[in-house]
Amino acid sequence: MDAATKTLETGTRELTYAQAIQEAMAIAMERDERVFLMGEDIGVYGGAFQVSGDLVERFGPERVMDTPISELGGAGVAVGAALTGLRPIFEFQFSDFATLAMEQIVNQAAKMRYMLGGAVSVPLVMRFPAGSGTGAAAQHSQSLEAWLGHVPGLKVVQPATPEDAKGLLLAAIEDPDPVMIFEHKLLYKMKGHVPEGHYTTPIGKADIRRPGTDLTIVATSIMVHKALEAAEKLAGEGIEAEVIDLRTIRPMDRRTIIESVCKTSRLLCVYEAVKTLGIGAEISALIAESEAFDYLDAPIVRLGGAETPIPYNPDLEKATVPQVDGIFAAARDLATGVR
């Protein structure tokens, strides 16, 4: 590695998560004529969260294509385009609206290659602004990634940082199969170091954000940041938490989780989606089924969303999903043997 690349990688250029995604889309469109964007109000409006921003000025309305408010049809058009040689990036205005397009995502995009015995592939990227915390209430705040994570044929990622938002998106665009990207709305304005130019973050690889010895916290998306904050507080009490950013929920990086739990003997899963029948259950089961089970010194703990739709009132809304204090308390109890 020469000196120049090194400074880039360790450089200090900061972008927001939204800007990082935008940069990835611009790089992809520059590199590959077949890449284009589709979505509601992504053109002159710039997207509901200004992720596409002014890209329409640079690439024109044919490559930054506003669609009618037709999630099912629009998703199907994206599937058909991907199937026949283009590389669409389809933006849902809110991840909740995936519910209108489930047919095309689950029955068509995910299964096309398999149903046709490998004769085709569907290189499709879908982006889903997800999560609560914006006061948008029950129909604009959900975390539905596990729904799609349940479907063979799809890959599902949840970048937590601007750097990964760009790297995972570029990896997704270059992937031959459909990749669903769940972006947390509260992360869009978060700033962080983002390398310049083209790079990819591998799909299916978790990242150990903070090494530790006393317990493992596996977190997704915005919960990675909350877990890291809790880990700092825990360090003040002499507890060293290892924080794993899962990054991809399908295919899941089982090895990294198992090895960490073998080392720490304690596991806490933190995610925003409704707690039951979700990612936490999957991670718990994978530990129960692995050699790490023998290393466990305490029952596994899951912190997830409450069993309720996301409420409007800000205090209620906060209480619906895990927060730093709750993570800290749960981790401390787990590490000190209270539970």
Added chain:
Amino acid sequence: MTGKAKAGTASANGRNLPFIYRRYDHAQLREALRKMHLIRQFEEGAEESYMRGLIHGTMHLSIGQEASAVGMCMGLSNEDQITSTHRGHGHCIAKGADVKRMFAEFFGKTTGYCRGRGGSMHIADVSTGNLGANGIVGGGIPIAVGAALTAKKLKTGNVVMSFFGDGANNEGAFHEALNMAAIWKLPVVFVCENNGYGMSTSVARSTAVKDIADRAAAYDMPGVIVDGNTLSEVAEASQQAIDRARAGEGPTLIESKTYRYRGHSKSDRNRYRSKEEIEEWMNSRDPIALYEAELMEFGIIDRAGIEAIHDEVEREIAEGIEFAKQSPAPEIANLEKYVYTEPA
């Protein structure tokens, strides 16, 4: 002008001949008949194999709808693409698939078009432009629009034809897809094969308009009704829509009025329609009989010629079934293959 030329009144110089006789030579016209026979005998063969327990699952037969499939595809090139339906055997054959590999698929064999992973309901042959049948009513319609978007963006000159049934025209996907095809002027032809029923529910009971073609008005595109059992009518409307699409003038909705002889699928007890109704279509409006009569009237084929086609097709079907029987079954170890693209 007294409207459409009737077969018997065709003038010697051919001016009033129905469309296909002006457009295609005799060999092509006989080939169209061969394809119609191939579809019918393929489905009869599939049905028999099913009865004998050689094919499992279920299947949806299009017997009685052969003129629609063949006529619609006559004006398409090999590169033009189609999306098809659960009742898609006819479309697949009309677009050029090999019945050997279709049978092999139905038998669940590795030599099948989908290597035994798709079966009847997902039959596809991308090499002849068939992007696949679909188990979801209306599922292929937006996909066809996406394929047409590719054609427009990459300037391939291809046209995409989307087949669907009368039942599908009440799905949201139909409306969303037609609207997008219209606003973006995409080279796509929407073909609604109206066989009168979606399973047991008649069009009259399910659909607010009498003619589904009327729904084209809502999306500012031509809506055309054809007798789906008259090959030439089908081919003519299809050709016009294909030409329009290829010229960049946008989509067309064609409603092809036809009828399925068999039940909806293998579970159908035919409680929702009368025997008389079925017999009336079979006896006086059979698409193959109508076309054969026309060909003979114009001296393009004789009885012996028809029998030769029939026999040739019969051999092809028998060979296809034999090929399927002899083909290897997939290995269980490969169960998870094709879920994702294998790393190169």
